[in-house]
Amino acid sequence: MTDFFKGISPVKFEGANSTNPLAYRHYNKDEVVLGKTMEEHIRPGVAYWHSFAWEGGDPFGGRTFDRPWFDNGMDGAKLKADVAFELFDLLDMPFFCFHDADIAPEGATLAESNRNVRAIGEIFARKMETSRTKLLWGTANLFSNRRYMSGAATNPDPEVFAYAAGQVKNVLELTHELGGANYVLWGGREGYETLLNTKIGQEQDQMGRFLHMVIEHAEKIGYKGQILIEPKPQEPSKHQYDFDVATVYGFLRKYDLHTKIKCNIEVGHAFLANHSFEHELALAASLGILGSVDANRNDLQSGWDTDQFPNSVPETTLAFYQILKNGGLNSGGWNFDAKVRRQSLDPADLLHGHIGGLDVLARSLKAAAALITDGTYDKTVDARYAGWNEGLGKDILGGKLSLDDLAAKVDAENINPQPRSGQQEYLENLINRFV
Amino acid sequence: MTDFFKGISPVKFEGANSTNPLAYRHYNKDEVVLGKTMEEHIRPGVAYWHSFAWEGGDPFGGRTFDRPWFDNGMDGAKLKADVAFELFDLLDMPFFCFHDADIAPEGATLAESNRNVRAIGEIFARKMETSRTKLLWGTANLFSNRRYMSGAATNPDPEVFAYAAGQVKNVLELTHELGGANYVLWGGREGYETLLNTKIGQEQDQMGRFLHMVIEHAEKIGYKGQILIEPKPQEPSKHQYDFDVATVYGFLRKYDLHTKIKCNIEVGHAFLANHSFEHELALAASLGILGSVDANRNDLQSGWDTDQFPNSVPETTLAFYQILKNGGLNSGGWNFDAKVRRQSLDPADLLHGHIGGLDVLARSLKAAAALITDGTYDKTVDARYAGWNEGLGKDILGGKLSLDDLAAKVDAENINPQPRSGQQEYLENLINRFV
Amino acid sequence: MTDFFKGISPVKFEGANSTNPLAYRHYNKDEVVLGKTMEEHIRPGVAYWHSFAWEGGDPFGGRTFDRPWFDNGMDGAKLKADVAFELFDLLDMPFFCFHDADIAPEGATLAESNRNVRAIGEIFARKMETSRTKLLWGTANLFSNRRYMSGAATNPDPEVFAYAAGQVKNVLELTHELGGANYVLWGGREGYETLLNTKIGQEQDQMGRFLHMVIEHAEKIGYKGQILIEPKPQEPSKHQYDFDVATVYGFLRKYDLHTKIKCNIEVGHAFLANHSFEHELALAASLGILGSVDANRNDLQSGWDTDQFPNSVPETTLAFYQILKNGGLNSGGWNFDAKVRRQSLDPADLLHGHIGGLDVLARSLKAAAALITDGTYDKTVDARYAGWNEGLGKDILGGKLSLDDLAAKVDAENINPQPRSGQQEYLENLINRFV
Amino acid sequence: MTDFFKGISPVKFEGANSTNPLAYRHYNKDEVVLGKTMEEHIRPGVAYWHSFAWEGGDPFGGRTFDRPWFDNGMDGAKLKADVAFELFDLLDMPFFCFHDADIAPEGATLAESNRNVRAIGEIFARKMETSRTKLLWGTANLFSNRRYMSGAATNPDPEVFAYAAGQVKNVLELTHELGGANYVLWGGREGYETLLNTKIGQEQDQMGRFLHMVIEHAEKIGYKGQILIEPKPQEPSKHQYDFDVATVYGFLRKYDLHTKIKCNIEVGHAFLANHSFEHELALAASLGILGSVDANRNDLQSGWDTDQFPNSVPETTLAFYQILKNGGLNSGGWNFDAKVRRQSLDPADLLHGHIGGLDVLARSLKAAAALITDGTYDKTVDARYAGWNEGLGKDILGGKLSLDDLAAKVDAENINPQPRSGQQEYLENLINRFV
Ligand SMILES: [Co+2]
Ligand SMILES: [Co+2]
């Protein structure tokens, strides 16, 4: 037991009237909603990088956090692991997620780096025997080191591709051994800083090949978890290839990967790509590639990826609605890919962030469930499309009618369709009844 | 001969030193560049809607233009056609483009509307016998009339789908008869104003079916022109399905249309989707779906679609480079989907817009051609990727190596790739030598 | 009594459990919060233009609404006035706001236009004798007619300035006669479409002179209401002079108007200027120019001014907090500068928009009041700045210390200030307890 | 002489036909344009921080550059100074700019930090005796160290204010001693990360007091250079107080500083604030607060401050036009607040960035001068406003007419002003003749 969180007791559910800032007011993990517990619905996770590896820097300022594990090699990494599991326990969090570079220091060679990662992985394995926190997903950091500055799989230098392959192999196997429910690939450097020095087609072929290798390796080692791509339009690259869900879908189709890989959708990345989060969820669900989500939010006025904890129940309710209609996230969950602000220096701030975020998720889940249970909303939307289930609509979708047929029909029956109210304000008010 | 352009003489090429505002200073249509004339490279066109149908309104103000053909039914439409061809002739423009609703007034029924369109189509046909202006593409306006407020193919009401089908059939056939080189579909209302009342998957299936009908009808009537989709992220809809090139590609793949349909890429739409225009071109080229372009520009500070005439040679040069590397646009061209500002009231302003735009295209074409002819730029980029043409790179792309193979190789050879300069500033300066 | 709202009964407060979509669930006008009734706090108003004059058009589509008063001159205007007051009554709305051009048709001359406005003004006066709805503010529409396309007060043509003056004089006097609590100036065309044809300094001088004339005229006729400027960064102009609160403040200072004029702050305009609404409120309050607010919201992904009804309690609570800390809005109120979507065709939709918006305001008012009553939040923020109330902080602000003094003190006392947590997540969670 | 730029010869002007990437093709410092040499017009400077202190990191990756002076305390700082002046000499650059933190390592106390800065300052002084490079401006870095995370002058802790005062005193005096033409204040942390913990009015009062102290100290020590504020809307803070030129003007007015302080306007900051650069220049000129400029450009698709070297002649020409019409920048100049991309690893890349940027400035200067010399453009714009120089316009601006007078005049003379073309396309084409 370290003394990092000294004086902080395990966070309990105390109900909506509690004024204890270190209690859950809405997240009651065993409370049953639509037939499953809150924990089973949300499957929340802590992101190792933001809470333990990030130092508080920004483009105009250095480290603000003062953590005893910084600058201390493998000893620091071990201390960090201890503190991490203490946070998981304090929060009673069922999951966590990690990048290799978050958990262990880089070595002089890939082999040494991988050994470092495995050494910490063994510590994780031991801790997971007694902790209830499981691994939601693992991933390889293919963006921080300068060797990846021009891409990993999409680097102009094939040796960088090879290096990345060696790194992914290691983390994929570790994820498998730790029972990770998913494996994520986020291509922060798979894109470009300037199109002037870039061959898009060439680089996409490289990326397609890389993903096939990952799929093949997962099959080879018997890993059954879901492989996920996390879309993001930009930052750090000026333009990333996995721009958004629609872009990823086209890419997966082109390289015949769409039955193997799904999306890990982050709130803030949706926003940066000029979509609402619920749009990305609905689209991914309709395309069959909704895998998991990264819970956070973006500042509405910032053009960069702020990775703040979620705090708006109305917004998150719409997301939960999409997920519930999709039948849940299966092996996915809600990873808090969120960091406390660089001015939030205190250990307790790490708890405030997660508690607030999880309470927002809990309220949102309950609101979305109530909306569905009430049924008025779904009925209203279904009624809007009723014409497609029979007669003309059914025939059109069934491929029975041509342009000629339809043109003739319009003329013959003098069809002159009258618009009907889209009822947006009514629907917004209806939703607001539940949030 | 109407008196609309009274006092304006045909626009001639007078060379870069001319101070005549109604002369081309750079566009010399017969000048040969990289083996083709400027006209063959650019294939520029006038957009009927912006120059003749738009009234100068904006969300906070009504009509500013005072055109003698407004508010005058079929007589107005005929006068408008006369003036349009006078502009084509004055500009010596090889192409034009139109929507059905631009050229003829809506009738009481679809049949009457279509008849009106055909009547003007016949006038076009007669004019085209003596004019050198051809049809770059035709399209149906499926967005202005209130019946389409909730979508055309993606409307919740199948009768609206049928109505749209009858309209497209008519314009597709007219386009065929007029020898149109392409047929365009722009889905301004194929999207949503609020996700709250929308079933994305249902609507996409409708759109997929609609496009198949269009392809089938084109084949049935023997139309050989290219069918094009024009991506746009939003406006008028809050979110359009054809968001950008990548999104359209995924959609085409899903509905197995990617060998039949290409993209008509508009500068301002690329910008609204948070891409550079050259990105959209390069991506479409790499995916094999680069069809045609809509030449314009967006105001850099406006969040709406400003459709201004192009005026930046450096920007357009990068676009031409992508097109030249693609081997040109084939049946496509550069349609000026651009309008003079609502304060540009005078008939001469219509000429200023097109002359300035065409001169920018001409300078850009010559600059891109010179860049390619010089060869330094291409050589520099090719060298960056040279590693993928042999040895390790070739084996990776050739599918000969697995994650295990690569990991073993990195270890065995102690591979530790060193980054190389991306040379962005050098390349930018190199480009600037030619613009 | 017209039959426009046939079948719709007056909207009553029915409490949070009501499922009646045409009832208030939170807005209980006589409920007392922090010593005043909800109605006194909110002072809500209907905007005549959006609900009665807007036709449902957008840049790509025409009228969607089917209102019996359209296209019918003064008879239509009278019917419109009847229906407007019916809506005010149905909603039990204490205020409304209007532009001259919303209420009466333009005549052939300014004199005729002004007479038309006065004729409807007299109808308003009569209706206001029996209705409880009062005038929150009036304003002149100096942007829709083509004569204003290049500005009103800032037009290059002094005759346009004169025309605008004649229009403002008329509406200012009518506002005075109708007991309007405020008079608003929104400069939609006071800006530019291109800087290329614009002299900023010249135009600002014109605008300064215009505002002085308005102030002088108000004093001359004895009008005691507050004169307000409504900031907006752009749309319809590419760049408007009244960009945001800070810009307006500098302008008022330059022309020595800052003690005479305050701001009417619109939610969506704050967003378009890349500020949060609460920022604009807090800034205006600190500068002493917070006058009134336009309640609406902007679509988060649209770059244009969407003027939707407010629907987020968390967001609006932060706004109410700023207003309550400012001691309220005095003569100002919450004007619903919001329109139902162009697909919301039904008369009932007009009610849904206002009911939902007003319920959001009511919930937000109560949440902000509870936050203040609880006191924890204010105490936390006060504590953060406590150092400025005494000792060093007080001496600095009191002007007692120079750079030399402070440098010497830092050296002498070896001052090395340690940062303290900004507590953002804690504060966000605290706020979330009340929303 | 270090070997950092080994093999690179001094950059000479070789003319537009040169293909030497390390030559000026347009910047010919002694060439006379409108009566002054290019160097006198542009007064270009190198920014110490970007070229020598920045390590190539970004939010997702660490240092990419490999500079021999990194991590080496005062010895490194001395080597850095040597290399810096070698670059100034190679580029024949007349100016440079610096922050205290760029040039010397932070010490354990403010006193030690200031001594370090002074030690390097003495090295600068010695080098400046033999180099022709002068100091355009100095500034204190009040944003990188964690003590400033919540602001410097606007910090909730008065001791941070005092610390900042001690730092500014030191750099202001050093700037004075080095003959710096200006002293700049950029308030990267003077703003907030969340309004929830912030008192805007309190913080603005602190900032006002701080600036008065700076002015008073400059007067006390006899410093005659211009004091400048550099506006920026955000980054690193979520919202900065010096948002843009208009905001700074209002602030200066409020605290009665507008006759003492001017603006240093950065291209990319204008863009982030949703203005064109030329707008900020024109506005500042009209307000009398145009001081100096930071030359760079922003990526058009990135939401963050990319600080790239300028590369668009058309854009920069419009900026130069505004500056030339303002009579130049007086003590100001064009500081390259620009950095080579993090992938531009080679020493030569530092030269490519500055050469390309300076050539763009030179072309733009010549283009703007030619535009002015030609005179057509100015005449066209003057003619547009001619009505304000006499008769009605003159009387309005002269304060001779009231709303009543104008209204009466419109009626009496039946004034009905007709709009005139804004000629935007004509003017754009006219400009394009010169770029
Ligand atoms: Co993420
Ligand atoms: Co993120």
Ligand SMILES: [Co+2]
């Ligand atoms: Co467009």
Ligand SMILES: [Co+2]
């Ligand atoms: Co287009």
Ligand SMILES: [Co+2]
């Ligand atoms: Co408003």
Ligand SMILES: [Co+2]
């Ligand atoms: Co608005």
Ligand SMILES: [Co+2]
């Ligand atoms: Co700067």
Ligand SMILES: [Co+2]
């Ligand atoms: Co910058």
